[in-house]
Amino acid sequence: MNLSQIIVEALESLNANKMRSGLTILGIVIGVAAVIAMLGVGNGAQNSISGSINDIGTNILFVFTGNDQAEVRNPRPLTVKDSEAIADPFAAPSVQAVAPVIQGQHEIAAGGEKTVVQVSGVVPVHAQVRNETLTEGEFINESQLLGRASVAIIGQDTADAIFGRKSGLVGETIRIDGQPFRIIGILSSKGGGMMGSQDNRVLVPFTTSQSRLETGSADNVDVIYVQAVSPEAVSAASDEIAQILRTRHRTAIGEDDFTVFTQQDLLSTAGSITGVLTVFLGGIAAISLLVGGIGIMNIMLVSVSERTREIGLRKALGARKRDILTQFLAESSLLSFLGGIVGVILGWLIAVAIEQVSIVLESPFQTAISADSILLATLFSAAVGLFFGIYPANRAASLEPVEALRYE
Amino acid sequence: MKEVVISAKNLTKVYKMGDVEVQALRGLSLEIYKGEVVAIVGPSGSGKSTLMNILGCLDLPTSGEYSLDGEQVANLTGDQLADIRNRKVGFVFQSFNLLSRQTALSNVELPLRYSGKTEGRKERARQALIAVGLQDRITHRPYELSGGQQQRVAIARALVNDPAIIMADEPTGNLDSKVGQEIMDLLLNLNKEHGTTLIIVTHDPRVAAQAGRTISVRDGVVEEHGL
Incomplete structure (x- = not known):
């Protein structure tokens, strides 16, 4: 079976259960959209802060009393x-x-x-x-x-x-x-x-x-x-x-007993703070993507047990283990891939909405959605689909044809 | 000299149900010749289904020798068995077992997809549908077809890869007697025209009566070879 045929068959079988497929995709959509929007907000904050630090001027130094790197008595x-x-x-x-x-x-x-x-x-x-x-x-x-x-x-x-x-x-x-x-x-x-x-x-x-x-x-x-x-x-x-x-x-x-601080020091300090912020926001969003992945696994397991007879028939007609495995993996990957695409679009819309709200609230804020974060979210969602699809697909592929055919 | 297509010697099959071992086949031997129409009959629990699964390469015997169309079928892996089923066995089931979302043509094409052939699949599937008299139902889906027509699609699917044997498990069991007879006529006709070996597992004495030979199975051994 070639790739296009596998994809067409997977689409057909997802299409047969529109509601179920749609809801499963929704789980991934929310996860990917959250990751995209949160990374956008985090990167936007980073840009905004480094922007305002750059506004200070590149040749400025600050001299304070005291030293936060070491304990100094009576500075x-x-x-x-x-x-x-x-x-x-x-x-x-x-x-x-x-x-x-x-x-x-x-x-x-x-x-x-x-x-x-x-x-x-x-x-x-x-x-x-x-x-x-x-x-x-x-x-x-x-x-x-x-x-x-x-x-x-x-x-x-x-x-x-x-x-x-x-x-x-x-x-x-x-x-x-x-x-x-x-x-x-x-x-x-x-x-x-x-x-x-x-x-x-x-x-x-x-x-x-x-x-x-x-x-x-x-x-x-x-x-x-x-x-x-x-x-x-x-x-x-x-x-x-x-x-x-x-x-x-x-x-x-x-x-x-004093500190000389340059704009570069400020930039790197602020950068590490907003970096933590971005990872934190992205991490929370990634949890929802994980939940979406569990949704895929759940639905695929249901689908495998519903289609036990079909699997038995395919095996009787000569489908090898690998054929069944690819069929079900194609379905789960397609679910997460579709979810990923819609999620990127939705995440981008959320980021735009956040910008609009910030303008209304009179503290304009630019979110920054990078190609990196789109790539990251899409790859991650595809990986989620594959990972959570492997167990159900393997279960389907390992069914004994005799027992699968007898299954009611 | 008749050519042997199926040769089974001393087949045993033991199922483990928890701690209890159930012997479904107890040293069963039989031979089936090329071009024959054989009915396998026997009461339920006789080991008839187990025999059919092993002859159809869906399952392996616990011990014994089995060769199908010159190939030894023992100690094979699941994928090797799948390959043999694909090339040598055509299945016709009591409940048709068609994929409901796909057209008659795609259903018939399915074994060809798993055989790795890429060229002329659609055409071969179409020819098989014409051979079972469904030339004007090619793009219909199973739910748009009557029971008899569905079984014809299943027979076309069994034929399409030009198998050594067609294994029919109660092929008329879900059909009324008139349509059932039409299906039997079709199967017998295909046997006559193409010389395909036909093995029918059945309860129905009227079906068994139409076979050239009846093999009765009881308690895991062949009671009567019908020769």
Whole structure:
């Protein structure tokens, strides 16, 4: 018997029990669709996160105090002096710009509305280092920094929460912890994304923050953003920064009491988190595919016992063990193959639906269905059909013709 | 000199039912010649069905020798037996045993599919249907045919691979006497025209009377060779 004949016969016998075949296929459809949709969501999350990390810029480094790789006793906080040392072009030739930040949560109020947001004290070069752009107004300048001016730049969502609008706010006054600040600019939206809202925050001059808001901070800073001269210079910059800080913190021997983090580190950390997420989602979906496979086995077993006489007859007419085996394997594989195809389409539709819902919920999210995941789901479903078909088919093929013919 | 097509010597068959052993055949011997029409008769429990299964290569004897059309049938594997059935035996059953989803033509074609032949299968199946007088029922399915017509399809299926013997198990058992006689006439006619050896297992004395020879089986041995 050739392949096309085997397939035609299998189709005929599946067609004879439309309802039963349909329901069995449905089990596989749900499994494959779930795998496709979940892998799509997982990969989409991965793309979205690495996208927002890429937006940070490829030549950015973050310097924090403390070290999560090792236990360090009494880590010394980073200070403005550390920041200045890193900015020294002789000690750190790979560093282009340094932007120390000091931050804290504060109450923002205007016209009876109030909200608590993160207020960061920044230097003028911060705009360049963090790639901040404004929809209106101007960024904090050197004289405002030197003069500890009471000026503020606010995010889109903060503006919306306090004033109920996102433009025409330059010149308005807000109160931060009761102290008046004049608005000099509105930040462009950076979107929500996976990293939390980038639009609900307030920037003030570094010196103003030190003297008015974070009054107990002495000379300390929370984080130092460093821009390397080029993406290729990032690792050199990282070494230079580490060298400078080790000298200044006298930790040349023993563990560092600070952490230099690059965008690459962030990407790989986020990648491993979303990788786990994808495997987890895919794994749950795969369970439903497994259940679908058990459905195939169940139906094939029923079919074998229903068709015992037919099997006996075929054997009497000269069918070998292999002929019967292929016949039943063809049927189970066809069930799972059809289920796989419909499942891929349904899974893709589910992914599109998830995107539409996310747009309605105002947090747009792109799912990503790769050729890999389609291939994986299809192959897996075919394998499920074969695997769960083997036992029933083998049972059919091993029937004794005499007994099968006598079966009522 | 008559040519021997079936030669069985000292066949025994023992079934194990739990701890009890049942001897269905106890050293049975017989010979059937080419072109003969033989009726095998016997009361139920006589070992008649067991004999038919072994002669039809559906089952193997526990001991003894059996040769069919010059081939030794003993110690063969299941697939080798299947091959012999396919080439040398045509079966006609009491309950027709047609595949209900397939047309008369595909039903007749079925043995050819398992024989590995690829060319001219449809044409040979068509010729077999014409030979049993069903030239205008070729694309009908079993449920569109009468009992007699269904049995004719089954006979065409038995003929199609040009077997050494046709093994008919109560071929008229599910038919009324008029149609049953038509089927008997057809079988006898095929025997006359093609010289195909015909073995009919039956309870019906009127059927047995039409055979050239009657072999009676009782208690697992041949009681009467009818020679």
